[in-house]
Amino acid sequence: MTDTATIDVDPQVYYDATTALTNASMAFARAVDDRWSALADCEQMAGSYDDAKTWATDYDARANEAITTSRMLWEAAWSYCSLLGEMGYNHAMADWSSVIGNTAPQPAYPPLPNWLSITCRPDLPSAGGPGNGLVAEGLSGAVDLLDEIGVVIPDGDTGKLGNAARIWSEMTADQAVANFAAELNRIADMFATVTTPEAVFIDEDLRRMATAATEVAGQLGEIGTAVNEHLVSLQELRNQLKDQLIELGKEIGKEVLIGIGLSVITAGFGAALATARGAAAVKKFAGPIRALVVAFKSAKITKGVKTTHTPATHQPTLAELAALKPTKAPTKPTTAAPKKALTEDDHIAINSYTGMGYRNLNQALRNPLTDPDAYTQQRIDALNQALGKLPDHQGPVVRHTNLPEQELAKYQPGQTVLETGFTSTTKNPNGASALFEGGSNVEFQIISKTGKDVSGLSKSPEEMEVLFRSGTPFACTQRWTDPATGRTFIRLVEQ
Incomplete structure (x- = not known):
């Protein structure tokens, strides 16, 4: 610690840091929270087959870890704003009080940050769906193609997956998120020349928040990448299925219209599959289609949503920093009349x-x-x-x-x-x-x-x-x- 005799402090440093931290924390909060509803609309996007449910469980855990830690981060940063303002004011008052009989006006109390009015959100709805495999219309005949395939066709919603991938990516790229850690470190640097006893710990607290911000931003990006990879793989599978069904139509001598929707495949085979030729074609193409689905699941979906960034490990630190806030706005020291007259x-x-x-x-x-x-x-x-x-x-x-x-x-x-x-x-x-x-x-x-x-x-x-x-x-x-x-x-x- 620095010796008291060499303390060098300008209360304005604290006030400037308070303003910068208020602006940065509120911008970060808005960048994340304003996208919550859009993410919630992507519920059941992964589908209902077992592997999709496993992927969705992974996604749900990582997504809620990122959102929860983000909330704890902005709450800790916002709370710290009040403490910085109070510390600066105390230094200003100490300087003012050090002059015996000081007739100058007392230092003005700094404005407190505006209340961070953000709704307390529940966990995001699950990404797992309620159905039972991809809806297939027009494939019923003498032999059921889906039964012959023997595996559940992935029924994820590519529209919702695309929206989720875009939202996570936008959140990651938002400057309020991407630059939050750098801004926290910049604010910490403002105290480099301040030699008060608490300055080193202000620096430490702000840099601990910056480390958490880096982890949060990193995980947000990894979630977006994982969702996009799943989307691209599912789209590739759907296109390959379409090609197989077109070939199946050629095999039975019928030109069919194959439609690949967000979570539906439609095929206009009609009664053609009920013929002996149709049944033989179904058996012929069931194997390749099954191989496509199995390859998709083993190579893509089973790896789940894994992230190298683990912001949840910083949650105890963020909770500790948030607890430092006063229960209500601190009041400036006063010489007003006591609650009851002193005897x-x-x-x-x-x-x-x-x-x-x-x-x-x-x-x-x-x-x-x-x-x-x-x-x-x-x-x-x-x-x-x-x-x-x-x-x-x-x-x-x-x-x-x-x-x-x-x-x-x-x-x-x-x-x-x-x-x-x-x-x-x-x-x-x-x-x-x-x-x-x-x-x-x-x-x-x-x-x-x-x-x-x-x-x-x-x-x-x-x-x-x-x-x-x-x-x-x-x-x-x-x-x-x-x-x-x-x-x-x-x-x-x-x-």
């Missing part, structure tokens, strides 16, 4: 805690072997009561502290930790002071929901303290260690 006792309780009073109260609360004595409990209750009268501070805060390994072990991703004591944090992204930041082995990055801004009542207002009441639960979303400094970083979201 003199309330002022004393808060002011005392921000001096040296925190030691006795937290030692008593965090001691697992004994309960606080009556006097200490009275002070704890008084402080909790006073904090309950203050407005909530919502948004990111930071806490620097030193914890032994046994205490650190409690903070694991996916776990909820109950902080039995009062939890002191700061709105200043750089930490309450250089002394705290430089001498700590742990940095908590917390999303506050009900923390209280006590800076106006504190003995040390420059610390910009946000204080949480005793017994506040926090969900741990991420934990890592900086190999250069050995410091542990833990991300928490207040529950």
